[in-house]
Amino acid sequence: MKSALVVWGGLELHEPEKGARVVREILAAEGFRVTVTDDYTALGGAEVGGYDLIVPQVTGGELDRENSIRLCAAIEAGTGLAGFHHGLATSFPGNPRMRFLGGCTFATHPGDIITYRVDPKVKDDPVMQGIASFEHTSEQYYMHVDPTVRVLATTTFSGEHAFWKKGVEMPVVYKSAYGHGRVFYSALGHKPAELDKPEIRTILTRGLLWAAR
Numbered sequence: 075m076k077s078a079l080v081v082w083g084g085l086e087l088h089e090p091e092k093g094a095r096v097v098r099e100i101l102a103a104e105g106f107r108v109t110v111t112d113d114y115t116a117l118g119g120a121e122v123g124g125y126d127l128i129v130p131q132v133t134g135g136e137l138d139r140e141n142s143i144r145l146c147a148a149i150e151a152g153t154g155l156a157g158f159h160h161g162l163a164t165s166f167p168g169n170p171r172m173r174f175l176g177g178c179t180f181a182t183h184p185g186d187i188i189t190y191r192v193d194p195k196v197k198d199d200p201v202m203q204g205i206a207s208f209e210h211t212s213e214q215y216y217m218h219v220d221p222t223v224r225v226l227a228t229t230t231f232s233g234e235h236a237f238w239k240k241g242v243e244m245p246v247v248y249k250s251a252y253g254h255g256r257v258f259y260s261a262l263g264h265k266p267a268e269l270d271k272p273e274i275r276t277i278l279t280r281g282l283l284w285a286a287r
Contacts, residue, residue, distance in 0.1 A: 133160040
């Protein structure tokens with residue numbers, strides 16, 4: 075049986091505990107044994123390398139040097155890493171190891187809650203297979219993204235809320251690697267209820283499964 079660690083915390087606006095429960099529900103349905111905790115130090119715990127998948131659901135916060143090193147070592151050795159929206163993009167923002175590990179850093183969301191389009195870029199990838207472009211009403215994340223990621227879906231900024239960014243095509247879903255570990259990220263899911271949308275739920279489920287060792 076595969077195992078996963080889900081760690082939640084930080085800004086309550088994102089309802090991190092509820093989001094962690096959704097991830098647990100998805101993974102449990104796929105046969106995973108899932109540990110859920112609000113203890114950040116679990117990310118660098120003695121057993122962290124034994125998990126097949128780690129899913130941070132944390133906005134902000136701090137992770138000390140020793141736990142950061144152990145987490146990175148576990149991913150480099152083959153443990154998978156996955157996150158959505160605030161998870162990875164906003165987790166431990168002052169931690170350079172986490173920035174390098176996750177591959178993205180949240181910058182802003184012009185216009186706050188708006189309606190925007192998500193466009194698949196790699197339609198033959200198992201994560202995006204069968205998913206067409208769709209509209210979504212939420213925060214349209216503007217991020218700084220590692221140029222080595224494999225972009226699976228993007229969104230284009232209209233310029234309505236930041237005219238100087240008109241036409242910018244921003245990654246929304248991507249795959250990456252950290253050593254032998256697989257990394258998956260989806261910017262979709264500001265609130266856990268958004269994960270009920272079929273396209274978003276499917277993308278997240280497939281991404282979690284792909285990232286797991």
